[in-house]
Amino acid sequence: QVQLAESGGGLVQPGGSLRLSCAASGSILSIKPMGWYRQAPGKQREFVALIFSGGSTNYADSVKGRFTISRDNPKNSVYLQMNRLKPEDTAVYSCYIVLSGKTYWGQGTQVTVSS
Numbered sequence: 001q002v003q004l005a006e007s008g009g010g011l012v013q014p015g016g017s018l019r020l021s022c023a024a025s026g027s028i029l030s031i032k033p034m035g036w037y038r039q040a041p042g043k044q045r046e047f048v049a050l051i052f053s054g055g056s057t058n059y060a061d062s063v064k065g066r067f068t069i070s071r072d073n074p075k076n077s078v079y080l081q082m083n084r085l086k087p088e089d090t091a092v093y094s095c096y097i098v099l100s101g102k103t104y105w106g107q108g109t110q111v112t113v114s115s
Helices: none
Strands: 002-007 010-012 018-026 034-039 046-051 057-059 067-072 077-082 091-099 102-105 109-113
Touching (some): 002 102, 018 034, 018 109, 034 067, 046 067, 077 091
Parallel strands (some): 010 109
Antiparallel strands (some): 002 018, 046 057, 067 077, 091 102
16 A cells, blocks of 8 residues: 655765665555664664654664754655765665554665775
């Protein structure tokens, strides 16, 4: 019923920046919380950032001050601006949306931080 399409991943050197985008479509009738998780190979999925319908945000301590989450409500889209990237930020980043108490996920986009 709900589809999430992520884009913006890629290869970047340490200290560089990337901007991830995620557009939600389908059975979405109102503004919902949206955010990002990431998962590196061999590691558990890690919370990155969340933005609520009213615009409030939460960040993981590991990205606070470097990443900024934002949204475009008419487009049901969420963005993640990532600055001062570190090798440990390398992971598959997945967008999510919360609908009726359930979380829906996108396919993910690969972010690789390496020299």
